[in-house]
Amino acid sequence: MSCLALALQPSNGSDILLQTREWFPPARALIALSFFRQTRQAFSPTKHPHPNPKQKQPPSSSSSSTSAADPDDATAAEFVGDDPLAASNGQVIVGVESKYRVVYRLVNSIYILGVTVADHDDNSINVFECIHIVNQAVSVIVTACRGVDVTPVKLGRKYAEVYMALDIVLRGVSNIRLAAMLGSMHGDGIAKMVHSALDTENKIRGGDSWASVESHAAEHLASVQAFSNARFELPLETVAAGDEMAASLAPVVQESEELKEEMEEPDSLDPFAASETVNKEKELVGGFKKTMDPSSKDLTLALAGLEVTTLPPAEATQSTHINVEGFEGEYGGIEFSNEQATIGETFESLSDAWGGGLDPSEFMGPKKIHKKEGLAGLELLHTSDPKAVEGKDGGNVDNLVKKPEMKGPEMYISEEIRTEFRESLLARVGLMGVFYLKTMPPKGSGEEKETEFSFRVEGTSPVKRFAMQSSRVSSLGNGLFHVRTAPSEEPIPILKYSLQPKLTPLPLRVRMVKRVSGTLLSLMIQYVSSPELPQPLKNVDFVLKLPVDPTLLKVSPKAILNRTDRELKWQVPEIPLTGSPGRLRARMPLDSENSEEEPEIICYVKFSVQGSSSLSGITLRAAAEGNTDFYEVDHRFETGVYMCN
Structure with a gap:
């Protein structure tokens, strides 16, 4: 690329x-x-x-x-x-x-x-x-x-x-093929230039083409077949000399009588007939024959001279029990018996101890101790049988809440607004938004299917500039965009935009008034929400940077004081869309030495909203009506540097 x-x-x-x-x-x-x-x-x-151009130019x-x-x-x-x-x-x-x-x-x-x-x-x-x-x-x-x-x-x-x-x-192309192309440009022409890739590489590197290798393989196979079918006749003198040499090297073996009897064949039979020794029953040890008669003396003759071990006494076959006694009574024991076959069965009673620990209540009689319920019965969820709750991890409380699974690619808009108020006047404002794409997570098989679809962006009249990631997104005109990308674990930013300052909506207007009377500093912060917001702002933080560490401080309503960073923080649960402006007051004394200087005080506002619509009014739509190539999830906007001084 x-x-x-x-x-x-x-x-x-x-x-x-x-x-x-x-x-x-x-x-x-x-x-x-x-x-x-x-x-x-x-x-x-x-x-x-x-x-x-050869002279060195100045930086300008x-x-x-x-x-x-x-x-x-x-x-x-x-x-x-x-x-x-x-x-x-x-x-x-x-x-x-x-x-x-x-x-x-x-x-x-x-x-x-x-x-x-x-x-x-x-x-x-x-x-x-x-x-x-x-x-x-x-x-x-x-x-x-x-x-x-x-x-x-x-x-x-x-x-x-x-x-x-x-x-x-x-x-x-490689340098080898480039040289071949340049050599064939004025000679062999286009056909040689295009179709000479493999032959050129093989010739330069000393390798053979497939045609020559195939012919060599066929010739080699024909030679092997010819040598395997060849027959050579040896002179009689050579064969006789070989037999004499083999007789001198091989040891003389005495043939047993049984072998001679097996090799002897009647003269009247066909020399190519099968030997009758195959049909003869071989005798067992000492001519012993199987019999069902228990009174036969052949069994005694067969067992003669063999060492027969005596059986152990009856007491030795009983299981051995080792008692374990403690200060709370008998805790049971371990039995070693000859009837158990495997190691797992032998130590089955010990393996339970590694799983959940020893429970003395199992050895204290049939009476079961009733467990007191506490914490609204949450301990019963942890100690309950996993089969009681559907699912593999039914005993875990965290797994009782199922997370929603992705049905397909998801898109949402994330916006960040930055403003600066000077008392009650708006000095600067800016909004930047990003379109994020969440693909289906990769499965790790190596052959992942790419995510590809088209979407439409509407309400772009206040946009000052659009920037897109050209490696994944292309513009089709009239607000249509086409995206094609590989699956990713993290959300992918595909489009970025910024709004014109005069067309940027303000979710919250802030005003700060201060008054210094002698060594006493009084502050008041007023805030009012925009009535055009789709939902009220919740969990809004007002952070006031104090010029000095206050010795005496009076606030209304209650606030959190951080003496290390010299910050005063108010947490407003919810700001209504309509109604009178909210007020935050603070009063503190200043040092007499620095009372003549004008103290610099800054108030920062922080909030984050997640909902079905964006702050800028930009909407995300499918390319065609009724098309579900992607799923639109909740959009979000938050504050960047939202301040008043």
């Missing part, structure tokens, strides 16, 4: 070529090229003559704002480096609402331009990669014109080759 478009722009005349990525609109690239042309004309020698000559340009020019440019547009290469940031970074190189009278967006906060733009792509485009142009004498006429003769080469360069 480093380079979005490549273009060729002559010093005088219309643009020669524009090559963009598939998803980058050519209209935006043309806007960036137009801004670059206007910037060049604004800084041309006819308007502002440049000194020699390398301005990075639009003050050096013509004041009637509508473009905004920010130059990177010294001597803007005076050297043969460099970069410049152009644009008003959407800013673009244009990396340029001047070859003869043709500007080779690379267009990308300005750097974001996350530094996702690699400007060095964009410079590298522009340098590769310069190599293509110089090769097409057979030298640095680059003119529009020479480029027109090789326009098709230049167009395809810049299209490949824009998508990223």
